[in-house]
Amino acid sequence: GRGPHCRAPLGAMRGLRWREAGMQPDMAAYFPSPGSVNSTVASESDVRIRVPFIAVDEPPDTAPWQKRGWCLMVVVPLLVGTLLGVLTGLAIAGIWPSSRSDACFSMSSCGPADACRRFSLYGRDVWVYKPRSSQLSPMQPLPVVVVLHGSYGCALQMAKVSGFQELAEEAQFIVVYPEMKKMGSGDWGFDDPSEVTFFTAMVEMLGYEFLIYPKEVFVCGFSAGGTMALFLQNNYPGYFYAAASVEAGIKYVDQWNNKSSGRPVAVVWNHNDEYLQDYGGRVYYKQTISYLLRDPARDGPTQVETLKAKGSGMLYAKQMHWDAWGQQPPVMVVSWASTEPSHVWPSPANIPGCFDAARVIWKFFVQTRSSWGGVVPIDASVKNV
Known part of the structure; x- marks a missing residue:
């Protein structure tokens, strides 16, 4: 120029x-x-x-500050408009920032300050809720339930919508809400060795900070967190006694350890979940259950129970149990459908008349704790101090 x-x-x-x-x-x-x-x-x-x-008759050159002013007036509004459009689209899609609500940044989402503590482990927040029940003895060890949030969510939001804190006060167990490796990302590291290191250190930290039952540490999760819970119980069966998955399945079959017998596992599956439909719907559901049952010769469920709808938000729900078979652990599946397409944690607070997924999962954990010893020992190196 x-x-x-x-x-x-x-x-x-x-x-x-x-x-x-x-x-x-x-x-x-x-x-x-x-x-x-x-x-x-x-x-x-x-x-x-x-x-x-x-020889050329031309106006004087524009001063540098005038050029910068032109850029500011034209380029900046375009960038701001594009950014707002992207954020609006994500909000409409139910991803971010609408799904990452104020709950992600408010400690009150976890519960009262005297019941909820935050720890930092490998640069990640871990929120721990310990029940304040007056009946709880200071020397009484407690079971632990680890709850993993879904894609683009956060630990505190999971604490707000799952309802585990209220249940923990009744049943007396500790609830743990860890963050993903990268806050707000889409998936947990299903085949990332650093994730195994993180979860191992997390359970050890709980043993140092609280009085817990090392052999009664359970894991469950929603959406991507549910998929991670399934992989943890299968690929690393020595870390958690049992696992549960809510609105999630096994979508990374090439990373699944087919030689593992795994741990007791529960699955809560909404057949009117648009997210699960995107991954194959009924085919995805059957694939997940077949991988969890592990043996194609395994018969149908040993028990089927209907969960009656009490409101307009749920079409139907049935609970199916497969007892332990040889070396295969028990499996429980809640197959249900919401009236409207939804990808949320099932509870009466989130879906009118729906069952409480937290209570269904905890009941399954308690039943397997008392009735199934399993063939894979829990890692005995995790001890209380």
Whole structure:
């Protein structure tokens, strides 16, 4: 361009060519008078010297600050508009920031300050809720339920919508809400060795900070957190006694350890969940159950129970149990459908008349704790201090 920063080097180069030709540049060419701009060139030598600078009639160059002002007036509004459009689209899609609500940034979502504590582990927040029940003895060890949030969510939001704190006060167990490795990302690291390191250290930390039953540490999760819970019980069966998945399945079959017998597992599956439909719907459901049952020769459920709807938000729900079979652990499945398409944690607070997924899961954990020992020992290195 012919901006003010380009004139001096250009003139210097032309002056060099003139000197090589045995001529001296006329200084008036560098600083022409106003009258000379439109004047008629008198001689050939004058043409060779003056024309590059004064023959073209043009307005003065725009000052740098004026150029920057033009950029600010045009470019910045475009960038802001694009950003707002993206955020609005994500909010409409139910991802972020609408799903990452104020609950993600409010400690009150976890519960009272004297019941909820925050720990930092490998740069990640871990929120721990310990019941305040007056009947709880200071020397009484407690079971632990680890609850994993879903894609683009957060630990505190999971604490707010799952209802585990209220249940913990009744049943007396500790609830743990860890954050993903990268807060607000789409998935947990199903095959990431650093995730195994994190969960191992987390359980050990709980043993140091609280009086817990090392062999009664359970894990459950919603959406992507549910998929992670399924992988933890299968690929790393020595860390958690049992697992539960809510509105999630096994979608990374190439990372699934087919040689593992796993742990007792429960699955809560909404057949009117648009997210699960995107991953294959009924086919995805059957694939998940077949991988959890592990043996194709395994018969149908040993027990089927209907969960009656008490409101307009649920079409149907049935609870199916498969007892332990050989070395295969028990499996429980809640197959249900909401009236409207939804991808939320099932509870009466979130869906009118729906069952309480937290209570169904806890009941399953308690039953397997008392009735199934399993063939894979829980890691005995995790001890209370």
